[in-house]
Amino acid sequence: MEFSLIRKALFLSLLIPTVSNAQYTDVINSNRPGRAVSAYAVGKNVVQAEVGLFYEQQDDSDLNFDSNIFGTDIALRYGLLFEQLEIVYEGSFISQSIDFAGLAPDQTLTDFTRNRIGAKYLVFDPFKNPEANKPNLYSWRANNKFQWKNLIPAVSLYGGATFTLGDNPFYLGDPNISYRGAVATQSRLSPRFVLISNIAYDRIGTDFPEWNIAVSVTHAFRNPKWSVFFEGQGIESDRRSDLLVRTGLAYLFHENFQADFHLGSNFKDSPSRLFAVAGLSYRLDFHKDVLIPxxxxxxxxxxxxxxxxxxxxxxxxxxxxxxxxxx
CATH class of the missing domain: 1.20.5 (Single alpha-helices involved in coiled-coils or other helix-helix interfaces)
Structure with a gap:
């Protein structure tokens, strides 16, 4: 490969400056829209569901087929024991109809493309010290201008396992359990911009482990209920390589409920991908602040x-x- 997709993704991560929250917040902290996940947990005793419905058109010029995919994504997150720790289930279930234009019988494949359980722990938070990050009460500019210290990211570590049940057509030859390790970073560039990046080594224990890099940028409008995001994602392994982009909007109905919509595409024709996703995020907030004598x-x-x-x-x-x- 002349110029690997991972190198492209790393290059994008340097160029692209997403809005997010630190630990428990009064407003829902959702990983939607997109694939990049926050470095922060949802907060102790918070239960959160993030659900999406999507449609994808996938055409392959090399293998001469067209396909339509309908599916659903779900993530269930729970803040366990500590503010820094969350456990999460991630699932994607799809139905793919494949048309071989008369060259072969049409097919319909239905199964999980993701069925994963894991845990994420925040190991470093640059905003933990409120004295070092309190606002300047005398200068609007000082609070809103770019500051180099804001590039210092929060960092979390993730470990999880993917479970393949039965004869899954999307994981032919894979063992019943494979593993995933990841690092998530998050930098607040300004009150309205935050940078999130994820680097993951996935499908560990299979014949085709893969690198997965995602970088996401979100901007909150002056009306803070609305936000817009842009995301780039690179995937590379001996099985497949791809580079995808996504962009869309999120709307906050109230502190525990968010809706989102985004579109995305890739940059190749074997296969080419074009997709649209709509989703909802909702949390049950049982968090309690701990008062220290x-x-x-x-x-x-x-x-x-x-x-x-x-x-x-x-x-x-x-x-x-x-x-x-x-x-």
Whole structure:
């Protein structure tokens, strides 16, 4: 291959500057639309469902067939034990009708193209320290201009397993279980722009493991209920290589409910792909903030009160009163 698709995707990741949230937020934190996933978890005790319906037209000039695909995507996410941890199920189920133009009998293939369970953990959060990231109350420009420190990304690690059930026509020859490892990064470039990138090594344990890279950019409009995104995705293995782009909109109905729509295509004709996707995201919010007693808080650098600091303050006040009396 003259210029590998992975190199193209890496090049795009350097050029393309998506809007997202840090840990638990008052507004739903959805990975839709698109394929790139946030570095952040949904938040402890949050249950979230992200569902999509899609149509794809897929034509292959080399194999002389046209096909129509109808399917559904689903992701079920749950914040478990810690704010940084979530477990997630991801599934895609499709029905593909293939027309060989009389050269062979037509076929209809129906099964899972994705059936995966995994866990994601946030290992680094540059916004964890509120003192270092508090807004400037005196300058709008200071809060909205580009700052180099915003390029420092949040980083999470993902590990999961894909399960192949029965004689799946989309995974012929694959074992019943294969594995996936991934790194997700996320940088807030400004209050309205965030960059998300994913690098994954997928289908580990099969004859055709593959690299998968996705970079997504989202811009929130002045009306924050609306946002637009652009995404590039590269896939490379001995089985297939492809480069896809997606763009679309998301609308926030209320803090727990979002709708989205996007279109996408690839850049090759073996096969060529053109698809449209509509989706919904909804969460059940059982999150509770943990209130730490003052005498148990520590680390004054992040805005918390040091252990015994109130006791020290009282002693200081007593000494000051004694000095005043002596004077």
């Amino acid at each position: 003052i005498d148990q808080q520590s680390s004054g650098k992040n805005g918390k009160i040091r252990r015994n600091s109130s006791k020290k303050k009282r002693k200081k006040q007593k000494r000051k009163k004694k000095d005043d009396i002596d004077f």
